[in-house]
Amino acid sequence: MAGTGAFAEIVDGDVFKYYADGEWKKSSSGKSVGIVNPSTRKTHYKVQACTQEEVNKVMETAKAAQKSWAKTPLWKRAELLHKAAAILKEHKSPIAEALVKEIAKPAKDSVTEVVRSGDLISYCAEEGVRLLGQGTFLVSDSFPGNERTKYCLTSKIPLGVVLAIPPFNYPVNLAVSKIAPALIAGNSLVLKPPTQGAVACLHMVHCFHLANFPKGLISCITGRGSEIGDFLTMHPGVNCISFTGGDTGIAISKKAGMIPLQMELGGKDACIVLEDADLGLVAANIIKGGFSYSGQRCTAVKVVLVMESVADALVEAVKAKVAKLTVGAPEEDCDITPVVSESSANFIEGLVMDARDKGATFCQEYKREGNLIWPLLLDKVRPDMRIAWEEPFGPVLPVIRIGSVEEGIHHCNASNFGLQGCVFTKDINKAMLISDAMESGTVQINSAPARGPDHFPFQGIKDSGIGSQGITNSINMMTKVKSTVINLPTPSYTMG
Numbered sequence: 292m293a294g295t296g297a298f299a300e301i302v303d304g305d306v307f308k309y310y311a312d313g314e315w316k317k318s319s320s321g322k323s324v325g326i327v328n329p330s331t332r333k334t335h336y337k338v339q340a341c342t343q344e345e346v347n348k349v350m351e352t353a354k355a356a357q358k359s360w361a362k363t364p365l366w367k368r369a370e371l372l373h374k375a376a377a378i379l380k381e382h383k384s385p386i387a388e389a390l391v392k393e394i395a396k397p398a399k400d401s402v403t404e405v406v407r408s409g410d411l412i413s414y415c416a417e418e419g420v421r422l423l424g425q426g427t428f429l430v431s432d433s434f435p436g437n438e439r440t441k442y443c444l445t446s447k448i449p450l451g452v453v454l455a456i457p458p459f460n461y462p463v464n465l466a467v468s469k470i471a472p473a474l475i476a477g478n479s480l481v482l483k484p485p486t487q488g489a490v491a492c493l494h495m496v497h498c499f500h501l502a503n504f505p506k507g508l509i510s511c512i513t514g515r516g517s518e519i520g521d522f523l524t525m526h527p528g529v530n531c532i533s534f535t536g537g538d539t540g541i542a543i544s545k546k547a548g549m550i551p552l553q554m555e556l557g558g559k560d561a562c563i564v565l566e567d568a569d570l571g572l573v574a575a576n577i578i579k580g581g582f583s584y585s586g587q588r589c590t591a592v593k594v595v596l597v598m599e600s601v602a603d604a605l606v607e608a609v610k611a612k613v614a615k616l617t618v619g620a621p622e623e624d625c626d627i628t629p630v631v632s633e634s635s636a637n638f639i640e641g642l643v644m645d646a647r648d649k650g651a652t653f654c655q656e657y658k659r660e661g662n663l664i665w666p667l668l669l670d671k672v673r674p675d676m677r678i679a680w681e682e683p684f685g686p687v688l689p690v691i692r693i694g695s696v697e698e699g700i701h702h703c704n705a706s707n708f709g710l711q712g713c714v715f716t717k718d719i720n721k722a723m724l725i726s727d728a729m730e731s732g733t734v735q736i737n738s739a740p741a742r743g744p745d746h747f748p749f750q751g752i753k754d755s756g757i758g759s760q761g762i763t764n765s766i767n768m769m770t771k772v773k774s775t776v777i778n779l780p781t782p783s784y785t786m787g
Contacts, residue, residue: 293336293389293490297382301497306337307489309513310496311345312352313506318345324515326486329395329629329662330620336393336490341514343522349481349510350528353452356507357479361449363505365420368475372416375502379467380409382498386463389491394459395621395628395662396584408467408495411745415762418746419475422766423447438782447770449477450551451530454523458536459631460587462488463495468745469533469553470499470509472765478531482511483523485536487631489513521546531769535589544757553758553768555751557589558710559682560740561703563725564597564605565696568715572737574608580713580739581688582616582666585627590711590740593682594672595690596699602692606670610654613666629662630685636662639685642678643667646689649676680706696725704730709752711740732756 294302301308301315306323308315318339328335360368379386387401396404431441455469462485473480484492496511512519524532524543533553534540540556562580564573580592597605619625630636636659643657646669654668664686672679672689679689679702693699703712713735714725726734732750735741742749750759758768 293385293392293494296385297501298385298494298497301493306339307493307513309339309341309345310493310500310509310511311349311507312510313500315497318342318514324486324489324513326393326489327632328392329487329631332633332661336389338486338489338493338513341512341519343519346512346519346522346526349512350452350526352507353479353481353510354528356505357449357451357477360474360479360505360508361477363477365423365475368477369416369420371502371504372412372471372475375499375504376409376412376416378498378501379412379495380406382494383409386491386494389494390463390488391621393487393490394462394631397621397624397626397628399624400584401621404461404464405495407743407745408464411464411762412467412471414746415471415475415766418762419472419766422763423476423770432782439784440779440782442777442779444775444777445772447476447767448773450769450771451478452528453478453480453531453533453769454526454529455480455482456524456532456534456536457482457485457488457492458589459485459487460584460589462492465535466492466495468760468762468765472762473531473533473769474504474508476766476769478769479508480510481523481529482509483519484511484513486513533765533769540756541754551758551768553760553765555589555710555749555756555760556754557682557684557708558740558751558755559593559680559706559708560590560710560731561699561706561712561729562592562595562739563696563699563703563712563714563729564595564601565714565716565718565721566598566600567717568601569717569737570601570605570608573605573715574612576713576715576739577609577688578612578616580741582613582627582686585630585664586686586688587630587684590742591684592688592713592739594679594702595688596693596702597690598696599692599694602670602690606654606668606690609668613655613668616666618663618665627663627666627686630664631662633662635684636664639664639683639687642681642683643669643687645677646672649673651676651678651689674702682708696721700725700728704728707754710755711735711751713738713740732759
């Protein structure tokens, strides 16, 4: 169980400790933050409410630890990451349990997230050894007007202290997607987990502790955003911020100053369906893309733009599959589980009621109990409805009927989001033309949007984010180029 066995030292009574300088500690504030179980709507866990002074101390130790870590051989960094990955997989059960209780993720999916996270760490270790073990060698006479009197050697060096802020929906996986690249690149890492998901993150960090990473290199600080949120993101000791979440990221980007930012801020991923599409394939992907983890995914299908001639058939096919979705407790591996909070459920309901008042067709009866919302397909949605543009982050999916491909592309591009999209057609030529026209960081052809595999580039445009993720891109983003130029007294040429 969470907080027991190998994880016994991370909890004091009923409050989980924070991690700093290689130790599990209680905050001097004497206060805690409650974590509400979305299923019961009662406080299930508590974490430390850390202070700004404790943030200062974490930053000091992180800076000191990074200096020596940067001098650690690359193979040794990779070795420790492999060790942490193995420990994480070994202890997947208590971490998965925390995910079930904190964010109502189905039990099977929770285990999958932990295992996937271990795989990501191992892949990152291998990729880092290859990527960071290489540099470039340039000679000056390749540029007009120069003799071969200069040799330029370039390599990648760490940025310093990386602040990682993952979201609630994949708190472990999206934390390690930031931690592993930062560490293999020679940075130190300060993790600020989301409140919902903090206990799973603390367990994950303990796996790095058990792998014997140097003291101070990894820190995990918990607390109220109102107390330490801006203080962390604006701290002069931070050299890079990797954030996944919502509108908060826009505020962070305005305050952070001149440091590298990696941000993924959500999406309104459009699914364009042409007349020649395999409707069985489309329906299956709409269910997977729109309703898995109750739609609480940045890459979930958020709006279906279907040609009018096949709309009736597609809606009926999706309705038949929605009827088979199981609804209930995450412990029972139900397809649809409670959304993360009451405020989230209220927001989703607001979108649904707006659509109802403006004439959308409800393909199922709207039903809600607490934070649990039954899956709902809304047909004949129009652009004047909020659900056509806003991201529900719940099991509610709008269908907009379109008269032309151009109409679908226009709706997609009119959104302030641009994370992912997808197009279904048997005509690869049409698919490529539509993909090129869609203003999205990624376009999936004949499949629902997805972040993985984790080594693929993952990026958004417009309000969906800054920079690109994916293991290689993250390593590159968390380093900078260092050049050393050797100046020769006379031109040097290889033997003729």
